[in-house]
Amino acid sequence: MHPKLSTRGLAKRYGAVNALLPTDLDVLPGELLTLLGPSGSGKTTLLQMLAGLVEPTGGQLFIDGKDATDLPAGERGIGMVFQSYALFPHMTVAENVGYPLRMRRRKPAEIDADVASALAMVKMDAFGARYPRELSGGQQQRIALARCFVYRPGIILLDEPLGALDKNLREHMQGEIRSLHRELGATFIYVTHDQDEALSLSDRVCLMNDARIEQIGSPRDLYDRPVSRFAANFIGQSNLLDGRVDAGGFVWRDRKLAVADAGANSLPKASLMVRPEVVQVVPAEQGILQGTVRELVFQGSDIKLIASLPGGEEFSARVSCKTPHPQVGEAVGLSWDPQHAVVLSR
Numbered sequence: 001m002h003p004k005l006s007t008r009g010l011a012k013r014y015g016a017v018n019a020l021l022p023t024d025l026d027v028l029p030g031e032l033l034t035l036l037g038p039s040g041s042g043k044t045t046l047l048q049m050l051a052g053l054v055e056p057t058g059g060q061l062f063i064d065g066k067d068a069t070d071l072p073a074g075e076r077g078i079g080m081v082f083q084s085y086a087l088f089p090h091m092t093v094a095e096n097v098g099y100p101l102r103m104r105r106r107k108p109a110e111i112d113a114d115v116a117s118a119l120a121m122v123k124m125d126a127f128g129a130r131y132p133r134e135l136s137g138g139q140q141q142r143i144a145l146a147r148c149f150v151y152r153p154g155i156i157l158l159d160e161p162l163g164a165l166d167k168n169l170r171e172h173m174q175g176e177i178r179s180l181h182r183e184l185g186a187t188f189i190y191v192t193h194d195q196d197e198a199l200s201l202s203d204r205v206c207l208m209n210d211a212r213i214e215q216i217g218s219p220r221d222l223y224d225r226p227v228s229r230f231a232a233n234f235i236g237q238s239n240l241l242d243g244r245v246d247a248g249g250f251v252w253r254d255r256k257l258a259v260a261d262a263g264a265n266s267l268p269k270a271s272l273m274v275r276p277e278v279v280q281v282v283p284a285e286q287g288i289l290q291g292t293v294r295e296l297v298f299q300g301s302d303i304k305l306i307a308s309l310p311g312g313e314e315f316s317a318r319v320s321c322k323t324p325h326p327q328v329g330e331a332v333g334l335s336w337d338p339q340h341a342v343v344l345s346r
Protein backbone atom coordinates (compact mmCIF):
# COMPACT_ATOMS: atom_id res chain seq x y z
CA MET A 1 0.00 0.00 0.00
CA HIS A 2 1.38 3.44 -0.92
CA PRO A 3 1.54 5.84 2.00
CA LYS A 4 -1.01 8.65 2.14
CA LEU A 5 1.65 10.89 3.57
CA SER A 6 5.43 10.53 3.95
CA THR A 7 8.24 12.61 5.36
CA ARG A 8 11.88 12.21 4.39
CA GLY A 9 14.39 13.92 6.62
CA LEU A 10 11.76 16.45 7.66
CA ALA A 11 13.31 18.69 10.30
CA LYS A 12 12.83 21.93 12.21
CA ARG A 13 15.36 24.01 14.10
CA TYR A 14 14.68 27.16 16.08
CA GLY A 15 18.14 28.72 16.38
CA ALA A 16 20.16 26.18 18.34
CA VAL A 17 17.09 24.14 19.37
CA ASN A 18 16.15 21.05 17.38
CA ALA A 19 12.36 21.00 17.60
CA LEU A 20 12.40 17.98 15.24
CA LEU A 21 15.51 16.09 14.09
CA PRO A 22 15.46 14.77 10.48
CA THR A 23 12.50 12.40 10.49
CA ASP A 24 11.22 9.70 8.12
CA LEU A 25 7.59 8.75 8.65
CA ASP A 26 5.05 6.91 6.46
CA VAL A 27 1.35 7.15 7.26
CA LEU A 28 -0.93 4.67 5.52
CA PRO A 29 -4.25 5.62 3.87
CA GLY A 30 -7.11 5.47 6.34
CA GLU A 31 -5.04 4.65 9.41
CA LEU A 32 -5.26 6.35 12.77
CA LEU A 33 -1.71 7.12 13.86
CA THR A 34 -1.01 8.78 17.19
CA LEU A 35 2.04 10.87 17.96
CA LEU A 36 2.67 10.10 21.62
CA GLY A 37 5.36 11.66 23.75
CA PRO A 38 6.17 13.97 26.64
CA SER A 39 5.78 17.71 26.41
CA GLY A 40 8.48 19.26 24.22
CA SER A 41 9.25 16.08 22.24
CA GLY A 42 8.30 17.68 18.90
CA LYS A 43 4.75 16.40 18.32
CA THR A 44 3.13 19.75 17.56
CA THR A 45 6.08 20.86 15.43
CA LEU A 46 5.76 17.73 13.25
CA LEU A 47 1.98 18.13 12.94
CA GLN A 48 2.22 21.80 12.01
CA MET A 49 4.80 21.08 9.33
CA LEU A 50 2.42 18.45 7.87
CA ALA A 51 -0.36 21.05 7.90
CA GLY A 52 1.83 23.72 6.29
CA LEU A 53 1.59 26.05 9.29
CA VAL A 54 5.31 25.81 10.14
CA GLU A 55 8.04 25.85 7.49
CA PRO A 56 10.58 23.00 7.74
CA THR A 57 14.29 23.81 7.94
CA GLY A 58 15.10 20.57 6.12
CA GLY A 59 13.67 17.55 4.34
CA GLN A 60 10.58 16.82 2.31
CA LEU A 61 6.90 16.00 2.67
CA PHE A 62 4.94 13.86 0.21
CA ILE A 63 1.15 13.62 0.05
CA ASP A 64 -0.26 10.88 -2.21
CA GLY A 65 3.28 10.41 -3.54
CA LYS A 66 3.64 14.04 -4.69
CA ASP A 67 6.11 16.49 -3.21
CA ALA A 68 4.03 18.79 -1.02
CA THR A 69 6.90 20.42 0.89
CA ASP A 70 6.17 23.87 -0.55
CA LEU A 71 2.42 23.48 -1.09
CA PRO A 72 0.35 26.20 0.66
CA ALA A 73 -1.63 24.95 3.68
CA GLY A 74 -4.99 25.44 1.93
CA GLU A 75 -4.04 23.18 -0.98
CA ARG A 76 -2.93 20.14 1.03
CA GLY A 77 -6.35 18.57 1.60
CA ILE A 78 -5.66 18.58 5.32
CA GLY A 79 -8.04 19.52 8.15
CA MET A 80 -6.85 20.36 11.63
CA VAL A 81 -8.41 20.35 15.10
CA PHE A 82 -6.68 21.96 18.08
CA GLN A 83 -6.99 21.64 21.84
CA SER A 84 -8.47 25.13 22.02
CA TYR A 85 -11.61 24.80 19.97
CA ALA A 86 -11.03 28.13 18.23
CA LEU A 87 -14.68 28.52 17.24
CA PHE A 88 -15.77 31.94 16.01
CA PRO A 89 -17.68 33.43 18.96
CA HIS A 90 -19.90 35.71 16.88
CA MET A 91 -21.11 32.90 14.59
CA THR A 92 -23.74 30.30 15.40
CA VAL A 93 -22.84 26.63 15.47
CA ALA A 94 -24.21 26.14 11.94
CA GLU A 95 -22.29 29.19 10.67
CA ASN A 96 -19.10 27.92 12.29
CA VAL A 97 -19.45 24.50 10.69
CA GLY A 98 -20.35 26.00 7.31
CA TYR A 99 -17.38 28.39 7.33
CA PRO A 100 -14.90 26.13 5.47
CA LEU A 101 -17.54 25.52 2.78
CA ARG A 102 -18.27 29.25 2.33
CA MET A 103 -14.50 29.80 2.03
CA ARG A 104 -14.55 27.23 -0.78
CA ARG A 105 -17.46 29.09 -2.43
CA ARG A 106 -19.85 26.16 -2.33
CA LYS A 107 -23.55 26.67 -3.20
CA PRO A 108 -25.76 27.65 -0.23
CA ALA A 109 -28.07 24.64 -0.63
CA GLU A 110 -25.10 22.26 -0.62
CA ILE A 111 -23.67 24.03 2.40
CA ASP A 112 -26.91 23.57 4.36
CA ALA A 113 -27.05 19.86 3.55
CA ASP A 114 -23.39 19.22 4.42
CA VAL A 115 -23.60 21.22 7.65
CA ALA A 116 -26.68 19.22 8.68
CA SER A 117 -24.95 15.90 8.04
CA ALA A 118 -21.74 17.01 9.80
CA LEU A 119 -23.78 18.09 12.86
CA ALA A 120 -25.64 14.78 12.80
CA MET A 121 -22.35 12.87 12.82
CA VAL A 122 -21.26 14.56 16.04
CA LYS A 123 -24.83 14.26 17.47
CA MET A 124 -25.30 18.04 17.60
CA ASP A 125 -28.15 18.38 15.05
CA ALA A 126 -30.34 20.22 17.55
CA PHE A 127 -27.73 22.91 18.32
CA GLY A 128 -27.24 24.67 14.96
CA ALA A 129 -28.75 27.98 16.10
CA ARG A 130 -26.77 28.29 19.34
CA TYR A 131 -23.64 30.33 19.90
CA PRO A 132 -20.40 28.71 21.15
CA ARG A 133 -20.73 30.42 24.58
CA GLU A 134 -24.01 28.52 25.05
CA LEU A 135 -22.25 25.14 24.78
CA SER A 136 -20.22 23.00 27.19
CA GLY A 137 -16.54 22.26 26.49
CA GLY A 138 -17.35 18.81 25.11
CA GLN A 139 -20.05 20.23 22.83
CA GLN A 140 -17.69 22.94 21.56
CA GLN A 141 -15.08 20.31 20.76
CA ARG A 142 -17.70 18.32 18.82
CA ILE A 143 -18.44 21.44 16.75
CA ALA A 144 -14.72 21.95 16.12
CA LEU A 145 -14.56 18.35 14.85
CA ALA A 146 -17.61 18.87 12.61
CA ARG A 147 -16.09 22.08 11.21
CA CYS A 148 -12.92 20.15 10.39
CA PHE A 149 -14.43 17.25 8.50
CA VAL A 150 -17.43 19.03 6.88
CA TYR A 151 -15.37 19.52 3.71
CA ARG A 152 -14.14 15.91 3.77
CA PRO A 153 -10.37 16.38 3.91
CA GLY A 154 -8.45 13.18 3.18
CA ILE A 155 -6.14 13.82 6.12
CA ILE A 156 -7.24 15.04 9.54
CA LEU A 157 -4.70 16.24 12.10
CA LEU A 158 -5.74 16.52 15.74
CA ASP A 159 -3.48 18.18 18.32
CA GLU A 160 -4.50 17.07 21.82
CA PRO A 161 -8.16 17.72 20.91
CA LEU A 162 -9.51 16.28 24.17
CA GLY A 163 -6.86 17.78 26.46
CA ALA A 164 -9.23 20.33 27.98
CA LEU A 165 -11.97 17.84 28.85
CA ASP A 166 -12.41 15.92 32.11
CA LYS A 167 -11.64 12.20 32.25
CA ASN A 168 -15.14 10.77 31.71
CA LEU A 169 -15.96 13.04 28.81
CA ARG A 170 -12.52 12.43 27.32
CA GLU A 171 -13.08 8.67 27.31
CA HIS A 172 -16.52 9.12 25.79
CA MET A 173 -15.13 11.40 23.06
CA GLN A 174 -12.35 8.88 22.33
CA GLY A 175 -15.08 6.41 21.42
CA GLU A 176 -16.73 9.04 19.19
CA ILE A 177 -13.44 9.82 17.45
CA ARG A 178 -12.90 6.11 16.78
CA SER A 179 -16.33 5.80 15.18
CA LEU A 180 -15.95 9.05 13.21
CA HIS A 181 -12.64 7.72 11.93
CA ARG A 182 -14.37 4.52 10.77
CA GLU A 183 -17.21 6.43 9.11
CA LEU A 184 -15.05 9.01 7.35
CA GLY A 185 -12.33 6.63 6.17
CA ALA A 186 -9.86 9.54 6.31
CA THR A 187 -6.26 9.32 7.51
CA PHE A 188 -6.05 10.58 11.10
CA ILE A 189 -2.89 11.77 12.85
CA TYR A 190 -3.64 12.36 16.50
CA VAL A 191 -1.29 14.01 18.99
CA THR A 192 -1.47 13.10 22.66
CA HIS A 193 0.79 12.86 25.70
CA ASP A 194 -1.63 10.37 27.32
CA GLN A 195 -0.48 6.76 26.87
CA ASP A 196 -3.91 5.28 27.65
CA GLU A 197 -5.49 7.47 25.00
CA ALA A 198 -2.84 6.44 22.46
CA LEU A 199 -3.17 2.73 23.21
CA SER A 200 -6.95 2.73 23.01
CA LEU A 201 -7.33 4.90 19.88
CA SER A 202 -4.53 3.94 17.55
CA ASP A 203 -3.92 1.59 14.69
CA ARG A 204 -0.26 2.55 15.20
CA VAL A 205 1.56 4.63 17.76
CA CYS A 206 4.57 6.79 16.92
CA LEU A 207 6.39 7.36 20.21
CA MET A 208 8.46 10.55 20.26
CA ASN A 209 11.30 11.53 22.56
CA ASP A 210 13.74 14.43 22.34
CA ALA A 211 12.79 15.63 18.85
CA ARG A 212 12.89 12.20 17.22
CA ILE A 213 10.90 8.99 16.78
CA GLU A 214 11.76 6.53 19.55
CA GLN A 215 9.59 3.66 18.28
CA ILE A 216 6.68 3.15 15.91
CA GLY A 217 4.32 0.19 15.83
CA SER A 218 0.96 -1.20 16.88
CA PRO A 219 -0.14 -0.53 20.47
CA ARG A 220 0.62 -4.21 21.20
CA ASP A 221 4.15 -3.95 19.75
CA LEU A 222 4.95 -0.94 21.88
CA TYR A 223 3.55 -2.52 25.00
CA ASP A 224 4.99 -6.01 24.54
CA ARG A 225 8.24 -5.16 22.74
CA PRO A 226 9.50 -1.73 23.79
CA VAL A 227 12.90 -0.95 22.26
CA SER A 228 14.30 1.13 25.09
CA ARG A 229 14.00 1.99 28.76
CA PHE A 230 12.28 5.21 27.71
CA ALA A 231 9.61 3.29 25.77
CA ALA A 232 9.17 0.74 28.56
CA ASN A 233 8.70 3.50 31.12
CA PHE A 234 6.49 5.77 29.03
CA ILE A 235 3.96 3.08 28.13
CA GLY A 236 2.52 1.02 30.96
CA GLN A 237 4.27 0.04 34.18
CA SER A 238 7.47 -1.93 34.13
CA ASN A 239 10.07 -3.54 36.37
CA LEU A 240 13.58 -2.90 35.08
CA LEU A 241 16.70 -4.76 36.17
CA ASP A 242 20.05 -3.33 35.04
CA GLY A 243 22.69 -5.84 34.00
CA ARG A 244 24.29 -7.26 30.86
CA VAL A 245 23.68 -9.91 28.21
CA ASP A 246 26.14 -12.77 28.00
CA ALA A 247 25.97 -16.07 26.08
CA GLY A 248 22.24 -15.84 25.44
CA GLY A 249 21.22 -15.06 29.01
CA PHE A 250 20.68 -11.94 31.08
CA VAL A 251 23.19 -11.48 33.86
CA TRP A 252 22.01 -9.64 36.93
CA ARG A 253 24.31 -9.54 39.95
CA ASP A 254 26.26 -12.66 38.96
CA ARG A 255 23.08 -14.62 38.38
CA LYS A 256 21.91 -15.70 34.97
CA LEU A 257 18.21 -15.15 34.29
CA ALA A 258 16.60 -16.99 31.40
CA VAL A 259 15.18 -14.90 28.57
CA ALA A 260 13.45 -15.96 25.38
CA ASP A 261 15.48 -13.93 22.88
CA ALA A 262 18.56 -12.20 24.19
CA GLY A 263 19.96 -12.02 20.65
CA ALA A 264 23.30 -13.40 19.55
CA ASN A 265 25.46 -10.53 20.77
CA SER A 266 26.68 -9.97 24.27
CA LEU A 267 25.89 -6.51 25.59
CA PRO A 268 27.95 -4.94 28.38
CA LYS A 269 24.95 -2.82 29.43
CA ALA A 270 21.33 -3.89 29.11
CA SER A 271 18.10 -3.92 31.07
CA LEU A 272 15.54 -6.63 31.58
CA MET A 273 11.91 -5.53 31.53
CA VAL A 274 9.16 -7.53 33.22
CA ARG A 275 5.63 -6.09 33.30
CA PRO A 276 3.99 -6.37 36.75
CA GLU A 277 1.01 -8.30 35.36
CA VAL A 278 3.18 -11.23 34.21
CA VAL A 279 4.85 -11.59 37.61
CA GLN A 280 3.61 -14.39 39.86
CA VAL A 281 4.03 -14.15 43.60
CA VAL A 282 5.19 -17.56 44.85
CA PRO A 283 6.84 -19.02 47.97
CA ALA A 284 10.29 -17.41 48.38
CA GLU A 285 12.33 -20.49 47.48
CA GLN A 286 10.43 -20.97 44.20
CA GLY A 287 11.01 -17.44 42.89
CA ILE A 288 13.43 -16.29 40.20
CA LEU A 289 13.96 -13.36 42.57
CA GLN A 290 13.44 -13.12 46.30
CA GLY A 291 12.08 -10.05 48.02
CA THR A 292 10.08 -8.68 50.91
CA VAL A 293 6.62 -7.18 50.55
CA ARG A 294 6.97 -3.46 51.15
CA GLU A 295 3.58 -2.10 50.16
CA LEU A 296 0.15 -3.20 48.96
CA VAL A 297 -1.68 -0.60 46.89
CA PHE A 298 -5.39 -1.17 46.34
CA GLN A 299 -6.28 -0.33 42.75
CA GLY A 300 -9.92 -1.36 42.49
CA SER A 301 -9.70 -4.27 40.08
CA ASP A 302 -6.55 -5.66 41.74
CA ILE A 303 -3.76 -4.92 44.19
CA LYS A 304 -0.30 -3.71 43.25
CA LEU A 305 2.20 -5.57 45.40
CA ILE A 306 5.51 -3.75 45.69
CA ALA A 307 8.39 -5.91 46.91
CA SER A 308 11.90 -4.77 47.87
CA LEU A 309 14.75 -6.81 46.42
CA PRO A 310 17.85 -7.41 48.57
CA GLY A 311 19.64 -4.48 46.85
CA GLY A 312 16.75 -2.16 47.75
CA GLU A 313 15.19 -1.99 44.27
CA GLU A 314 11.42 -2.12 43.88
CA PHE A 315 9.78 -4.92 41.96
CA SER A 316 6.00 -4.96 41.43
CA ALA A 317 3.40 -7.59 40.77
CA ARG A 318 -0.37 -7.53 40.50
CA VAL A 319 -2.33 -9.75 42.81
CA SER A 320 -6.05 -10.41 42.94
CA CYS A 321 -8.22 -8.87 45.66
CA LYS A 322 -10.32 -12.03 45.65
CA THR A 323 -7.68 -14.55 46.74
CA PRO A 324 -5.35 -14.55 49.79
CA HIS A 325 -2.09 -12.65 49.23
CA PRO A 326 1.07 -12.10 51.30
CA GLN A 327 1.12 -9.25 53.81
CA VAL A 328 3.60 -6.40 54.22
CA GLY A 329 6.91 -7.69 55.67
CA GLU A 330 6.53 -11.24 54.35
CA ALA A 331 9.27 -12.84 52.27
CA VAL A 332 8.07 -13.71 48.74
CA GLY A 333 9.39 -15.20 45.55
CA LEU A 334 8.81 -13.43 42.23
CA SER A 335 8.55 -15.52 39.12
CA TRP A 336 7.63 -15.13 35.47
CA ASP A 337 7.63 -16.97 32.17
CA PRO A 338 10.94 -16.06 30.43
CA GLN A 339 8.89 -15.54 27.24
CA HIS A 340 7.53 -12.38 28.85
CA ALA A 341 10.87 -10.86 29.87
CA VAL A 342 12.20 -8.36 27.35
CA VAL A 343 15.87 -7.41 27.00
CA LEU A 344 16.39 -3.71 26.31
CA SER A 345 19.68 -2.70 24.78
CA ARG A 346 19.38 1.01 25.54
Ligand SMILES: Nc1ncnc2c1ncn2[C@@H]1O[C@H](COP(=O)(O)OP(=O)(O)O)[C@@H](O)[C@H]1O
Pocket residue numbers: 014017018019020037038039040041042043044045046
Ligand atom coordinates in the same frame (compact mmCIF):
# COMPACT_ATOMS: atom_id res chain seq x y z
N1 LIG B 1 8.10 28.86 17.83
C1 LIG B 1 9.08 28.28 18.54
N2 LIG B 1 10.23 28.93 18.84
C2 LIG B 1 11.22 28.34 19.54
N3 LIG B 1 11.18 27.08 19.99
C3 LIG B 1 10.07 26.37 19.73
C4 LIG B 1 8.96 26.91 19.00
N4 LIG B 1 8.00 25.97 18.89
C5 LIG B 1 8.48 24.87 19.54
N5 LIG B 1 9.72 25.11 20.04
C6 LIG B 1 10.54 24.13 20.78
O1 LIG B 1 10.60 22.93 20.07
C7 LIG B 1 10.49 21.81 20.93
C8 LIG B 1 9.31 20.92 20.54
O2 LIG B 1 8.11 21.64 20.78
P1 LIG B 1 6.68 21.06 20.41
O3 LIG B 1 6.70 20.56 19.02
O4 LIG B 1 5.68 22.12 20.74
O5 LIG B 1 6.56 19.84 21.43
P2 LIG B 1 5.26 19.00 21.90
O6 LIG B 1 4.11 19.34 21.03
O7 LIG B 1 5.71 17.57 21.80
O8 LIG B 1 5.03 19.39 23.35
C9 LIG B 1 10.41 22.35 22.34
O9 LIG B 1 11.71 22.36 22.89
C10 LIG B 1 9.90 23.77 22.11
O10 LIG B 1 10.31 24.62 23.15
Ligand SMILES: [Mg+2]
Pocket residue numbers: 043044045
Ligand atom coordinates in the same frame (compact mmCIF):
# COMPACT_ATOMS: atom_id res chain seq x y z
MG1 LIG C 1 2.19 20.11 21.56
